[in-house]
Amino acid sequence: MIPVIEVGGTHVTAGLVAPADGAVQRRTHRPLDPGARAEGILGAVCRCADALDAPAGAVWGVALPGPFDYARGIGLFAGVGKFEALYGVDVRAALFAGMARRPGRIVFLNDAHAFLLGECSTGAAVGHTRVVGITLGTGVGSAFLADGRILYHGPGVPPEGRMDLTTVDGAPLEESVSRRALLARYGDPGADVRDIAERARAGERPARRVLDEAFGTLGAVLGPRLAAFEATALFVGGSMAGSWDLVAPALHTGLAKGGWTPDAADVNGRPPTRHTRAMRPAALAGDAALLGAARAVAARDTNRREPGW
Template structure:
């Protein structure tokens, strides 16, 4: 069993993952991303120690959002609304000192990269040569995968392969699409704000939105509240408008959406589809994806099985490429040249993540078990 951690903006999960992409045991605990560094690390370690067994001398795989130095294990969070107390902290050293079982090492991986790697190995991206993954939650995570290799440069990719570094109308994407952006815009709308550019960035609009989270806004949209629906449509529409041309340039045949907001797929998919189409990447309407029952929601495929070493079409999951995950001094493999060919519209799939949290745990296990 490979021990792993997935650290998110609201929770941390410790798990044991088998080499056959099965999550055998897990412990999930809440996490306050705005707490002091020692409290955040303490919560992570307590979660890890709650595992019933942790293999002695094992190498742990850890999925964590950026900005983060994945090669050295040093946190670089700044101006992202989470984990900022960890800036400059050697997280690897803290984990090696406190994890159970006297671990032999700790390997880090970007959480969105881990998510897409897991979905490619055994989930919604299985069978796709070129796929893009987006996670929607506290922030926006992204990953671009071609032939089983994760890329950070190439046609259509944002700086460093990170959609959170993209800009919409001159503003950082996460000021338009993220938990804090949606809450701020919802509050501003209640106060009579005019939307983007009218002071609805992070930190504004808290009066009307006090005590309201994205989940409640989604419930209000389903109940017919026009303001809630308008705010969500604007956020996911803006994301689709930015992603559409990038997916077309990358030659993607699948866009896999995960994260907590994907649970409201009925509210995410329609505006996202419309904007993706307008941006030049038209998903196939109602088309099947690997593992989907006939007549089922195309965003909810049935489970598919694979192994960490063998993905679709015999491809190999390359756990350390090219995000630098691994021990210090380990050189990531070179990114292979890309030759994207524009896929026909009928082959494109917009799908909700199949594996959920398991995808990130599986992707983290790939780097943990690679040492």
């Protein structure tokens, strides 16, 4: 069994993954405050890991968002609205010191990369060879994958493979598409994104307009990149993907305006094939990143460098 952790903007999840079939056989979940002090954030991660009761000396996979030095295990969060207290912090050393059963090693990887790798292994991306994954939550995560490799440059690929480094009208993309962007545009200090979604479904026009503008903008920025990348599929994960009925229409419209039109039949539910331009929500939900993190550990333990890490 491979123990893994996925750190999100508002939660942390740990799981035990069976390497033979990729099944998550046990999982624990804890809320996480991205604005907390370093000891609060790392304490929540350690408590979640300890609840999994993995053996001492195990090799752990840890998927978490950037900016982060994944080779050294050091946080680089600055100006991204989350985990600012971890800037310059040696997260690897903190986990070694804070977990009740000390790991043997820790393998870090980007959470959006883990998400797409998980979907490619047993999820919605099976059968596609040039795919893009986007995670929508506190920010925008991204992964560009071709023939099993995570790419950081090339036609259509943004700087460092990160859509959060792209701009819209001179401003960072996350000023238009992120949790904080949606809340700022909606203007109700007592609302969260879940509230905006519920009000949009109930027919409230300002709520629907905020969502349509955000996801339409994302599609318009992504469309030209997907076309240049020659992607056959776009897969969307993260907490906002749970409101796919609200995300999909505006995202589809934006992608088409940007030059990459998803197959209409696929949008309406036909299973994706390598011959369609598929736009799909995550099939594995929260398990995708756990599976991707386990794949990273398995690749390292067989002395095979997984492309892109």
